[in-house]
Amino acid sequence: MKQSDYFLKFKNLSPSIKGYQRANGYTGLKKALTMTPDQIVEKIENAWLLGRGGAGFPTAVKWKTATREAPSYLVCNADEGEPGTFKDRFIMTHSPHMMIEGMIIAAYAVGANKGYIYIRGEYPKIAEQLEKTLQEADDAGFLGENITAGFSFTIDIIKGGGSYVVGDETALLNSLMGNRGIPWSKPPFPSEKGLWDRPTFINNVETLACAALILQYGSDWFRSIGSHHSPGPKLYCLSGKVNNPGIYEAPMGSTVKDLISMAGGVVGTLKAVQIGGTAGPIYTSEALDFHLDFDSMKKRDGIFGSGAVVVMNTDISMAEVLEVAMRFFAEESCGKCFPCRYGTRQLSYMADSIVLGKGKREFLDLMVETADIMRGSSFCPFGKSVEMPVKSILKNFNGELQALIRQKNYIREAL
Ligand SMILES: Cc1cc2nc3c(=O)[nH]c(=O)nc-3n(C[C@H](O)[C@H](O)[C@H](O)COP(=O)(O)O)c2cc1C
Ligand code: SF4
The missing domain is CATH 3.40.50.11540 (NADH-ubiquinone oxidoreductase 51kDa subunit)
Incomplete structure (x- = not known):
């Protein structure tokens, strides 16, 4: 078409x-x-x-x-x-x-x-x-x-x-x-x-x-446009490390690979893609074959959200991505309910500590636990949704975070 x-x-x-x-x-x-x-x-x-x-x-x-x-x-x-x-x-x-x-x-x-x-x-x-x-x-x-x-x-x-x-x-x-x-x-x-x-x-x-x-x-x-269960055209937002960030119109169900190629390809080497907004999971290059529409992303336990695709290359530190996301959640929590008000601050503190070289190995498990509690007890979708970025980064980029924690602790102890 x-x-x-x-x-x-x-x-x-x-x-x-x-x-x-x-x-x-x-x-x-x-x-x-x-x-x-x-x-x-x-x-x-x-x-x-x-x-x-x-x-x-x-x-x-x-x-x-x-x-x-x-x-x-x-x-x-x-x-x-x-x-x-x-x-x-x-x-x-x-x-x-x-x-x-x-x-x-x-x-x-x-x-x-x-x-x-x-x-x-x-x-x-x-x-x-x-x-x-x-x-x-x-x-x-x-x-x-x-x-x-x-x-x-x-x-x-x-x-x-x-x-x-x-x-x-x-x-x-x-x-x-x-x-x-x-x-x-x-x-x-x-x-x-x-x-x-x-x-x-x-x-x-x-x-x-x-x-x-x-x-x-x-x-x-x-x-007649798009996929069977999620029809129609869509305005996708491509940003991050692509050559031509911007709005791209394509049928619902277009693949990440096609969209990135519409946006001029990746700057450098692809490392990660976040789909659906800040509350969406962060995937490795496996996401290239994903079809982007509500139904397809639901089947993958992800979200389609607003149709945002944020591309990250190998220059990007996933600890910093985690820190920025958690700071965003902490700053934007409306404060109405305790699990989100307190949980987002704890998550932000732990992510910030990891970036600053003060992170502990147990923070990684604690972050997952906090996100789980927030999913179960937060008042609105905002607090519940913190789970996806946290868990996906800790799952898909665990080795990188562990290495960073080890390396920074080693440097601190040596000083
Ligand atoms: C934390 C949060 C932020 C949201 N932000 C927006 C937004 O900026 N724009 C928007 O249209 N919907 C946003 N939504 C979804 C709206 O609650 C609502 O579902 C939407 O406006 C309904 O319109 P639609 O059925 O046409 O999608 C947000 C939902 C949540 C939980
Ligand atoms: S979960 Fe929703 S209601 Fe509760 S503090 Fe967060 S943003 Fe406010």
Whole structure:
């Protein structure tokens, strides 16, 4: 299949409404407005669209729970705090109307009359630009009062304050309501009781962009791309030691090898690959043959997450990778529950000690034990997910860590 056969039709991307409309933009919404909300949900179901925010939850299953009683809300999760992930930024800068079109279609399908874009605070210029995008959509009659009989919808932009955990949907909603940005225990799910106790539907930027494309080009088109259980096109984020880091569009299920080759190949010799974000396992070069989609990665006990692929070469110290990851977890833990608040600090302390040459052999076992406790007792997926990077590094690069601990202890004792 050629690149031009699928997805965003990159050659037609445009931040302006005129450019977007020249490239079929807003035809999906026009079609949607001639359909019933149930028919739209059915179209999304037939496309088997899985949420692109990280968890891969079927979008239609979420939308089907809508009672369509006013007021209901639609939130676009543009928090994008995942290290190595910058696909939503790409959509918002290169084709923001695709996301807006997806939001309006979603709002019509679930009966929401108010929308919010919760955007990462570190994207101030994009937030500013999005105000202009919204104005363009409003001027064209796609937003505002009576878009079609009985359907009005407006969107506000809310800027985040820099917390990673606020990317989690319930923490995000708390933050959006002006509360402390910490998660709540589900149920209630946001679609039952979300913003101000009203039904609230949250989707990622890329998911909403896909919804617009499904309405424009059809469910069969979407299903014809990618793998059977995880269909569609995908924006993969390639970073680290590749020659041309960036966003690469490819079908779901593409292999790591193909993606790295799209990104110009590895700088030097490949050592490790992290898939899915900071919470994903770190593999050796065995990962080259992995197919990247939700289903395939689940079968490997890994995660597909946001579609981030971070490539490391033989210049990289895995002890330092572990230390940076654990520092990230310790700094970003929201502090609500003890296992994560304390566990992330302990892990960070042990990883830091190893890098500084003060590590002990027993730290390696203790780190696994701590990660296990956190998986079993942390309140939200953030604390539970520390297990994958910890265990994979300790399993796949154990020899390197042991050697470092031995070597540094030897030097310290000799001094
Ligand atoms: C710690 C944490 C951080 C998250 N960060 C994001 C994020 O930055 N963007 C996002 O879309 N989803 C993020 N999610 C997933 C959201 O909770 C939610 O599943 C998603 O926005 C739903 O949209 P989707 O169904 O379209 O994927 C995060 C989840 C967790 C637990
Ligand atoms: S697991 Fe961590 S991030 Fe989640 S609620 Fe507990 S302290 Fe907060």
